[in-house]
Amino acid sequence: MNNVVLIGFMGSGKSTVGKKLAERLEIEWLDMDTDIEAREGQLITEIFSDKGEAHFRALETQYIKELIQVKKKVISTGGGVVLNEENVEILKKIGMVIFLHADSEQIMEHLNEDNTRPLIQGENVKDKVKTLLEQRDPLYLSSADIIIQTTGKEVDHIIEEIMLLL
Numbered sequence: 001m002n003n004v005v006l007i008g009f010m011g012s013g014k015s016t017v018g019k020k021l022a023e024r025l026e027i028e029w030l031d032m033d034t035d036i037e038a039r040e041g042q043l044i045t046e047i048f049s050d051k052g053e054a055h056f057r058a059l060e061t062q063y064i065k066e067l068i069q070v071k072k073k074v075i076s077t078g079g080g081v082v083l084n085e086e087n088v089e090i091l092k093k094i095g096m097v098i099f100l101h102a103d104s105e106q107i108m109e110h111l112n113e114d115n116t117r118p119l120i121q122g123e124n125v126k127d128k129v130k131t132l133l134e135q136r137d138p139l140y141l142s143s144a145d146i147i148i149q150t151t152g153k154e155v156d157h158i159i160e161e162i163m164l165l166l
């Protein structure tokens with residue numbers, strides 16, 4: 001079996017769905033952000049504030065390049081991986097890329113009072129999310145092999161939909 005790669009915006013459920021899907025498939029789950037934090041010994045917020053976004057993006061690409069060796073895993077990516085074409089090329093090569101699409105209201109609900117995501121801190125979070133979604137939705141769409149609508153759905157329902165497609 002190929003890897004299953006989950007992409008989508010922050011708060012779209014990539015980690016929650018990834019963990020449960022891996023349990024269901026009885027295979028290992030990789031969570032990019034968690035792995036990068038463990039490697040760096042820093043939280044994502046600290047990496048952004050100490051070394052900047054460009055450094056974090058380089059760490060993401062380094063991580064993705066190492067995935068070329070990886071087989072039969074569920075991989076939850078960070079919401080920004082689609083910003084780099086090279087990342088997308090590799091992810092498409094190593095597995096089936098599934099876009100978890102949530103609407104902006106659901107995303108806002110999930111991200112309410114979140115302080116772990118540096119790109120959506122401070123004032124006007126709603127506008128920041130809206131702008132990022134407009135930039136990124138086309139990238140998620142063009143990167144995906146499969147699109148799953150997740151708005152208003154329970155995690156188990158989303159898993160069942162994915163299971164039917166694998």
Ligand code: S3P
Binds near residue numbers: 008009011014081119
């Ligand atoms: C980011 C999403 C985050 C994390 C970082 C940047 C983004 O991951 O990688 O804060 O640019 O969308 P999640 O999508 O898991 O929140």
